[in-house]
Amino acid sequence: MALARHRVARPSLRSAAAAHHRATARRQPAARAVATNWEIRTFIGVVAFIALVVVLAILYVGQTTAVSRGGYDVQRLTEQRDELRRQNGLLEVRIAKLDSPTRIESDAKRLGLVRARSVPIVAAEALAAVR
């Protein structure tokens, strides 16, 4: 009886190991689940980080490219403006040449025109008095 009690009170090493094994076996699915969750979260975090970096890089490169393209556009427009200004300058010179009294006089002579001997001028006061 005493022995039986002793057996009950003090389990053998083998039974303890078995118990531990059983306990461990009961805990394993939960730990595995926790570990899996951590790996997934880390993976997602890393992927998200990489994606963020990629997006930021794309944005940066996109903006830089846009600025660069804008710069080329500005340069092209500046060249166009300069060329238009140059053409405008040439047209101004052409207008000045056509307006030149010397040219007009020589063309008039070529057409057989002669200088007016007199230009009749009506005095403003006399006109006002008549009215």
Next chain:
Amino acid sequence: MLGGGDTLDVVSSRRVRVVFWLLAFATVLLAVRITYWQTVGRGALLERATSQIRSDLALPAHRGFIRDRNGAILATTVDLRSLYAIPGRIADKAGSAARLAPLIGQDAATIQRALESGAEWLYLKRWLSEEIAVQVADLKIAGLGFENEPKRLYPNETVGAHVLGFVNDLGVGQLGIEARYDALLKGTDGRLIVERDPANRALAIGLRTETPARNGADLVLTIDLVFQAAAERELRAAVEKEGAKGGTVVVMDPKNGAILALASYPTFDPAHVAQADPEALRDRAISWSYEPGSTIKAMTVSAAIDQRVVSPTTSYNDVGYAIIGGRRLNNALGKAWGPTTVLQVLERSLNAGAVFVASKLGAERLHDYLGRFGFGEPTGVDLSGEQGGLIRPLAEWYPVDLGTAAFGQGLSATPLQLAAAYAAIANGGTLYRPFVVASRRDADGEQRTAPVAVRRVISSETAATLRTMLTSTVDNGLAKNASVAGYSVAGKTGTAQVPSEDGRYLDDVYISSFAGFAPAADPRFVAVVVLDEPESRLLGTVTATSAFRGMALDMLRSIRVQPDRQP
């Protein structure tokens, strides 16, 4: 005893150590090299790197416009296309030269020689007209290209050449306004430091340092293009008719000294100065002093009337000559006129009469008045190369000098000085400093030139009296040819002898001139016409007065002056 595996381990370990030391050595070498390039060689490396991508450009400032008083362009700068060649890229040099020759106005053989000269790059023709440039571009010859280069253009060609001057190939103003106002006109070049891509396009990102160019100021002159064209037309006709050595015309606004026209003949084309005769570059209006002759009689009479020693009706007995300082001074042609008034002295241009008036006035006062009228010193006009003429100091005058100075011999003046002196009579007695630039406009705004009244020379009453006397000189005297139908004209002719190098006067060589203004009652312009050694000698004044009349007609019509007389 080692097994096979142990032997391999030992060999591998040794190889690893060798590789390690090799790598370590290479690393040290690289570190040393990097340290060198980052310290001692940094500058050279940086320079090499930046020179490949960075360009340092001068941003040329635009040279300012020159306009007449009504805004017409007299001078402007435009970028024209210059044709260059890279001979190494031209496959058919002979064929290309033959196609280019008729367009750029050069011999095909000359072009071919240039292309085969061994040069890597060369200009074939600079500053092409736009039409020619387009035709050359249409040829599509590989190895030819265009570069824009600034070019000063003068749309009115020779008109106003002496006032404007010109700009040389380096962009530096020479003569006239271009020289006098070069610093203002040319502006300040800017600078652009920028990085470029392999296609030589400026990068928007990266280094960019820009100091913008400051364009030159635009100048508005007092010159009136219509007046200037009329003056040059009449002057050319007069000089060619007379076979004269040259001539000059000055037209001035008597109310403020503004120069409305200034012409010299022979003249030049500012766009083709290399082909001009050096004499043609001389602005006779300001840099040629001559003995003015009888046109000075107006000043002599002004001084005497202002000092109240004579009046227009004061008379003397003209015997055809005057004796002064033991010398006999004759009238032109030696004619005796008998009883003559001071008014008739001007009408008939009598030397003896001028000596009579000067004797009443005295040498000191005549000398003083000539100085007050501005003779003997530069007028201060804003043009380069002005001469001051010469009036010897009073202490050096011989008694005869009083007589000769009275009719404009023994002293010298420029046409501009004479115009300024007549302007003083025309405006009521005030001598103004002549000026050509009416205003200048730049980024800071517009600055206008204020007229400068130098001094009062004669009273307004004296000036009014002289205007009447000079009007009578045109209406009734020798200057009749200057009269303009419908307008009162005042003026005086001058025929001056020309001194030789030994101090004596040359026989039968004269300078003919006319100085006058219109309308006489309220003058709108003063004009001086001078012809240098006309072939008709004493009759040269007739041509000078004709030139005045031709100009006056155009000018009075141009500014719409109402007639003050019945035609």
